[in-house]
Amino acid sequence: MSRFSNLGHRLYQGEVSFDFVGRRKLWYSISGVIVLVAAIGLAMGLHLGIEFKGGSVYTVQKSGLTVSQAQTAVNDVTHGTTALVQSTDNGKVRIQISSEVEQSPDSIRSGLAKELSVPVAEIDSQVIGPSWGEQISHKALLGLVIFMVLVTVYMAIAFEWRMAVAALVALIHDLLITIGVYALVGFEVTPGTVIGFLTILGYSLYDTVVVFDTVKENTKGLTKQSKLTYSEAANAGLNQTLVRSINTTVVALLPVAALLFIGGGLLGAGTLNDISLALFIGLAAGAYSSICVATPLLAQLKEEQPEMKALAKRVAQRRASEAKAAAEAAGEGTPEGEEFADEDLPAGMVGQRGQAPGRSRAKGRPTGKR
């Protein structure tokens, strides 16, 4: 741990720095591939739970009841229609019957109770009208759109429109990835999953907001100097908050992981599992996207600004002249020159890792910076 907290320190001081912003192309291509795959998955279609199709689900608990026994019993009750019978991890049998079966749920339930000799009251059932899922999806979509609009407006006011755009892109990115994973793996999408998806909205942004807050702080008054470009300053901010981001993500994931473990392990399929699975994927994607998608995108947008372009130019000029001076000094071959070059590097340091030895040599020297 101490090494880890030390890493936190070195990240903060910029001794160790990961160039997230500079490698945006890498992240974009990774994200692009993931999103593409997710989109393909989506095109293949989601595996919608019975809530979205209509039908009925019965859960029977009886010791020693096997799936095939249950299947036989169901077929007897419904006269041969194909019901989906699964055993859940906790010794229960779950029977799904599509809404095409024209038999009242009550009669199916009592029929099952009779066939399996279980009290009717102990058969849990859920009967879902075909339009229910449509309503849920519709509402979820409505909520999604309203939330996105509101949060974009809010972020545009609290921060600036570029940040709002970047956050929104990251948000859509997270949603796509999460839904894509569902489509590809074939997890069942239930209303619980939808809850999970929707929660990702808030959480993904929570993460992004924490990072942006630091980036905003770090880049305040940036145009007044000529040592750092916006991208570099943003990257520095990102690195400073890296430990924080990791910690908040870990802490957020721990309870969700507990939910996932308990929900899946003890209860088998169910609401707990549905919510926590979606959350888990979404949270992980959210942590990634706020670092690797949102901030680089923000930097890219900012660099388009004339004043940031001018800044980048100044920084480049300054570096060029410094490099020239350093080269000249090096040409003289004096050891001091090396020192000197080292000394001046902090300006570009954030973008250039591998300077740590130099840094540590400089460490403890009370002078040297501006």
Added chain:
Amino acid sequence: MATPKSRPRDGYPGRALALILVVTVGLVALMFGTGNTKPRLGIDLAGGTSITLTAESDDPKAINKSNMNIAVAIIQKRVNAMGVSEAEVQTEGDKNIVVNIPKGGDKESAADQVGTTAKLFFRPVLAYAPSGVQAQAPTASPSASASGSAAPAPTASATATGGSTAAPTPSASGTKAGRALGEALTADAASPSPTATAPAASPAASAPAASAPAAAPSAAATAPSAADLSAALTQGTVPADLQAQFAALDCSVDAQRKDYQTADLTKPTVACSSDKEQGYYNKFALGPVQVNGSDISKAQATIDTQNAAGWQVQLQFNDNGSKAFATTTGQLATQAPPANQFAVVLDGGVVSHPQVRESIPGGSAVISGSFTQDEAQGLANVLNFGALPLSFAQSDVVTVSPQLGGDQLKAGLIAGLIGMILVILYSLVYYRGLGLVSIAGLLVSAALTYSIMSLLGAGIGFALNLPAVCGAIVAIGITADSFIVYFERIRDEVREGAPLRPAVQRAWPRARRTILVSDFVSFLCAAVLYLVSVGKVQGFAFTLGLTTALDVVVIFLFTKPLITLLARKKFFSDGHPWSGLDPKRLGARPPIRGTRRRNSAPAATKEA
């Protein structure tokens, strides 16, 4: 920070701490004091049946708040009629009604009955008779005991001839026995309920066969004179094909008291009165449907001040209904009692059977009688419901056995516990001494959340369902995140070489902004979800919003002051290795103040 010189630089953390502790203890005490020590559990956790009905209509405008409320009232009545206690019927979203029948109450029929569309018909009464054990056959040669009928409607009073009626016949009209149809409809003063004696006061008690109006009904109510049922078979001619059915109908038997209003509305049928408040039922032979309930455009209970006739129900028909009603009333008015009555049949039960005095054109009518306010409003509701162009589809019917519900709850609680322990362990390992602060903060947060949920259960009927439990568990992460944001900020300051006390103060405004901004986003998400969502999502959104709000409270009133206090303690301010704020471990350079801002531009601009 512009703190006045008179106060300590870091304020009075004790006050905020005292405040939140008082609030927490107060809420917990209130929870125990009122005995609501447990949150109310939803069906999925406690077991029971939950039915979600979705309104459907060809006319989207019809699905509005007032129509939904009327529907809720009607459904409530239906559920209660099934003998289900503690059932709860409420609207959810803008077009759903949720019926919760707790504790695995295995009312299998509930699901079937609860959601069926209310069917309201006006059918002419052919004959009626008491039915059922307690019903001592009332005498009732109607002409003999005609009561002075009810108060005629204002306009009607002039023309009203006072409907005589088969009055004493104990009408089942139960709760809202319409007693008079104004505007030429008069009450079938039939209801033997005590209020039925009111006709005595009726201004236009010009009953043709005026026997002592006051006496007759009351007598009927208390002791219907014995006569055999066939005698009580009021004069109307029951068509031959209906005769047997009518004779065989015994309304005191549950199974027979069902909806006989078959699909063929053009045929006569039989019906029972829908209530048995008087201890007996009436059975009716009814003619074909004359007016459909959906042709009523409006019904409302009003008070007739002009004639001091008390509460009455005003009816308004649409074009279609007006024509049909005019024709029907024209025909009925010429009939002899009881065939001059029409029955208001809701869901197969006769709710009211007022008498018609004359043809009523124009599409508006008044049913007057000796209504109490409740009765009038009840009848108006019934009539309105028939007017609702709404039908309900069962969207989701869930039956959960108490055992499964208990399992789910247990799993949720265990998951929460494990999640909490993991988070606590993580903060202890990573933040050491500071971790204790986050544990305390989590505990305060948990106490507040729990007590507020319990109190809300009693207060606004908030029921904790499984998604809500998930929301609470997820919130552990959100709460801990805020601590981390603050802790990391403090450590950043310490890294830069600041002594702890100033570091705590300097870190706060920045951490505060981050926490507020991100909590606002979470809260916005929860609020939007709560407002637009349906079903389970709402419970989740509610918990998430509640805990996010509490997160802000806890961090402002608890965490920040506590840390301020701790920063004054030697253990923390000296950066003890176990405090989590050890400058060495954090890599802060020994406090050479001059170089604190050593990290070139990023740090420099931070100060800007």
